[in-house]
Amino acid sequence: MEECAPSRPPLGLLLRLVHQHWTQAVEAALDEAGFGDIRPPHANVFTFARPEGIKVSELTKLAHVRKQTMTQAVEELERLGYVERRPDPDDRRARLVFLSERGKGVRPIAMATGRLIDERWAEIAGSQEIEQIKHALQRLLDRLQGDDQTGFGG
Amino acid sequence: MEECAPSRPPLGLLLRLVHQHWTQAVEAALDEAGFGDIRPPHANVFTFARPEGIKVSELTKLAHVRKQTMTQAVEELERLGYVERRPDPDDRRARLVFLSERGKGVRPIAMATGRLIDERWAEIAGSQEIEQIKHALQRLLDRLQGDDQTGFGG
DNA sequence: GAGATATAGACAGGTACCTGACTATTATGT
DNA sequence: ACATAATAGTCAGGTACCTGTCTATATCTC
Numbered sequence: 001m002e003e004c005a006p007s008r009p010p011l012g013l014l015l016r017l018v019h020q021h022w023t024q025a026v027e028a029a030l031d032e033a034g035f036g037d038i039r040p041p042h043a044n045v046f047t048f049a050r051p052e053g054i055k056v057s058e059l060t061k062l063a064h065v066r067k068q069t070m071t072q073a074v075e076e077l078e079r080l081g082y083v084e085r086r087p088d089p090d091d092r093r094a095r096l097v098f099l100s101e102r103g104k105g106v107r108p109i110a111m112a113t114g115r116l117i118d119e120r121w122a123e124i125a126g127s128q129e130i131e132q133i134k135h136a137l138q139r140l141l142d143r144l145q146g147d148d149q150t151g152f153g154g
Numbered sequence: 155m156e157e158c159a160p161s162r163p164p165l166g167l168l169l170r171l172v173h174q175h176w177t178q179a180v181e182a183a184l185d186e187a188g189f190g191d192i193r194p195p196h197a198n199v200f201t202f203a204r205p206e207g208i209k210v211s212e213l214t215k216l217a218h219v220r221k222q223t224m225t226q227a228v229e230e231l232e233r234l235g236y237v238e239r240r241p242d243p244d245d246r247r248a249r250l251v252f253l254s255e256r257g258k259g260v261r262p263i264a265m266a267t268g269r270l271i272d273e274r275w276a277e278i279a280g281s282q283e284i285e286q287i288k289h290a291l292q293r294l295l296d297r298l299q300g301d302d303q304t305g306f307g308g
Numbered sequence: 309g310a311g312a313t314a315t316a317g318a319c320a321g322g323t324a325c326c327t328g329a330c331t332a333t334t335a336t337g338t
Numbered sequence: 339a340c341a342t343a344a345t346a347g348t349c350a351g352g353t354a355c356c357t358g359t360c361t362a363t364a365t366c367t368c
Contacts, residue, residue, distance in 0.1 A: 010268035011275070011284065012176040012194075014291040017218060019169040020325085021298050023354090026166065040166075041354060057316055064171060067317070069355055093316040093363045114164035121165070125297045129290060130165065136287045137168040143279045144175050174355085177324090195324060211346055221347070223325055247333045247346040 025117045033109050037080055041065070041073045045083065045097065046110035053096030055088065082106060179271045187263045191234055195219070195227045199237065199251065200264035207250030209242065236260060 026040045044063035048054060060070045074097055077083045082103035088094035099107060122130045180194045192200075198217035202208060214224045228251055231237045236257035242248035253261060276284045 009288065009292060011272060011288055011291075012173065012180065012268060013218065014288060014295065015169055015173040015176055016325090017295055018291050018298075019166065019173055021295070022166040022169055039353085055316070064167065065354085066356065068319090068357090071317075072354085088316090091316075091364075093361095095317080114166060118165060121294070121298075125294045129293065133287065133290045133294065134163065134165055134168060136283060136290065137165075137172050138163060139283065140275070140279045140287065141168065141171055141175070144172075144275075170355090193323085209346070219324085220326060222327090222349090225347075226324085242346090245334070245346075247331095249347080 022117060025120070026113050029113050029116050030110070033113075035106060035109060038077075038082075038106065038110060041069065042077055042082075043110045043113055044070070045073055045077055046099070046103070046107045047114075049083070049097065049099045049103070049107070051098075053086070053088070053098045055091075055094045055096060057094070059097070077103070176271060179274070180267050183267050183270055184264070187267075189260060189263060192231075192236075192260065192264060195223065196231055196236075197264045197267055198224070199227055199231055200253070200257070200261045201268075203237070203251065203253045203257070203261070205252075207240070207242070207252045209245075209248045209250060211248070213251070231257070 023040055026043065030036070030038050030040075030043075044065070045059060048059055048062045056067065056070050056074055059074070060067050063070060074083060074085070078085060081100055084098050084100055085095045086098065088096045118130060177194055180197065184190065184192050184194075184197075198219070199213060202213055202216045210221065210224050210228055213228070214221050217224060228237060228239070232239060235254055238252050238254055239249045240252065242250045272284060
């Protein structure tokens, strides 16, 4: 086990390139499934939507993006007819996001996309390899931010 | 070895969050070193610059970004006085990028930034953990693109 | 119940990457 | 040598994130 090269490619480059692959894979998968108008950032909305409705601010916490990013995704989905926004009866500042009928139909596909890519990558790189990467990244994140912020810690 | 949770946090989310941490760490390190005007994408230029000059198109291959991204980085560095561009005597289409005196002074710091972050992360998460992530990501990339495209393949 | 603070969302603007189309020049193949 | 293809670089435009500021409403404290 000689360590011939302790740190040749900067970690940042590897992260960027793999992340790019991931995004492109998600996009291609949505396209294949016939939902070319749904883009990766929209998938979060489908994943976390609830029948009782959900606030944009809650979505931002779950998906770990900023308000503006999530707002834009919701607005686009609203324009495309996949979601509706209605005032929150319990909080006059807030508007709740609901899936439309059309949105409910798409949900399983949009939610499954991430898992689909996981599986494809497991096929080409080995599923334990992928799991190992995930666990390692998760541990690294936990140490970097001192606490589980992915909301998937359970 | 029970697999209690085969794939809870989508890999894409982990990659995005860790990459964000990385970028912020690089930015903070450059800032600490007193080079607040140098931003992460500029670091590549310093890393790959050569005394004989280098074409933007070569830089794009080494850093794995597109022409426009690299061109912008070079233009900004030119405006800041860190690099100069001169016509390539051997190819009238091309312009060669050279480090200015000022740029040469900054080079060690800009080049070292990635390694510095590596070391800091190794301290908080364990150096073998970091190495393991790098190797795993590298293997994954190789399998995804069928070939080593990082230019660090050894 | 008045005042400080936190939260929901809107608005304006920036960054680091991407794509595609275009011109000028160089390399290639017959 | 001449048509074709590849390459260097520019221009125009798009995406998915980010930051900071601002208003309206809620909550918490005294």
